[in-house]
Amino acid sequence: MTTIQADEVKIMNGVTSAQFISAGIHFYPRCGYKRLSEQAIAEHLNSNLETFNRMFADKDEFVKAMLIEYSNRALGRVSFDFAQNIEDTERLYQIVWRLAVTIREHLAWIHRMLLDSEEGVDLITKALKKQHKMLACGMIQHIKACNGRENVSELALFNQFEFLNGAVISPMIMNTRYRMLGILTDEMNGRHEDLLTDSSIHQRIDWAFAALFPHYRSKARPF
Template sequence: MPRPSQAQDQALLAAGRELYAELGCAGLSVRRLAEAAGVNPAMVHYHFGSKDGFLRTLLQQMYEDMYAGLSHEVEGPGDPLDKLQAALRSLARFVRSHRPVIARIWADAQAGELVAQEFMRANAPRHLGLLMELTQAAEKAGQLRKVPPLQRFVFLMGSVVAPLVIAGGVQVLGVLPPVVAEGMQEQALSDAAIDQRIAWAIASLRKES
């Protein structure tokens, strides 16, 4: 019996990327997924074992895309502060591009979906730990003031990443006054806006000479 095409698993994952943010763990059925991918529903079980196996693979694949970007910045040239700023930029752009998926993972985890909860427990410490290490390295290099590490980390995330989640959410809901909505892209979501927030946040944490 010929083995099913290897392209089918990639077609399923591509379809899952399109559907997950809308449907979540509970709403994404095997039949709906297979229809979107143009394959037989049995191929979900053939390639991934189960619907939960598919979801684990899908979420992990998307996460690895983000983590690879962070790792690339950390391994590149520059001092600890340069690497921290580059990693913050990489993380922020990923969050901007994948806000609906990130919001859905949070919602699924809070709704008790085990796949989402297990995913967050397994992966959140990886990128959070990496960024914490970068801030500590910048402090040891004399580039940042010595402050409580968790407080500094929360400040950086609140300054750089949180606005993307909030702005993206209210933009989708359409609840902003027109004058605010018109400037949202340029002043909150653009590369320039992200870079400006990073610059302001780092400037406030720099060690005084």
């Protein structure tokens, strides 16, 4: 992933571009793209709009930098090169677990990006598509490795990815969205937080792996 190097950070009037970006990350989940105000961000840092405009050519350039930095922070623990010395299926398990925890910790940000994309913010849609492609390609590559020497078609690999994603990741995103919309049943709403615990995530991964990789034996996990 692209990172913002230290020598790219601009400093003007005692405020750095990194501080502006961090402030944007703070406000974005509440405001979204359209209500994310350059003026409000500048005032939050006791700076001014003129300083902001000298650092960033326009709002889209700022939001792009903000998205790159946030992606670096949020997905920093999700690496597809993780623990290459362990067995393929166990490595995929650990990758899915790390991804699930990352998704859980950033649900507010994810929902805001989905809303912005739905409202036609092309910049956000492109960022979501890029992230999905990166994660999907990485996961499918590891799913293929877990199938060993079996000749698995591309369609079957896509289907396995969709099954795994639908079993582990999608419920957190969709149920949180349903809760925000007020359409969960009272019983499901009352247990929503329980379904986001480490133990519940591990349980969903175990069920998915039992279906996809019957040879895999789940290890005892500290909850």
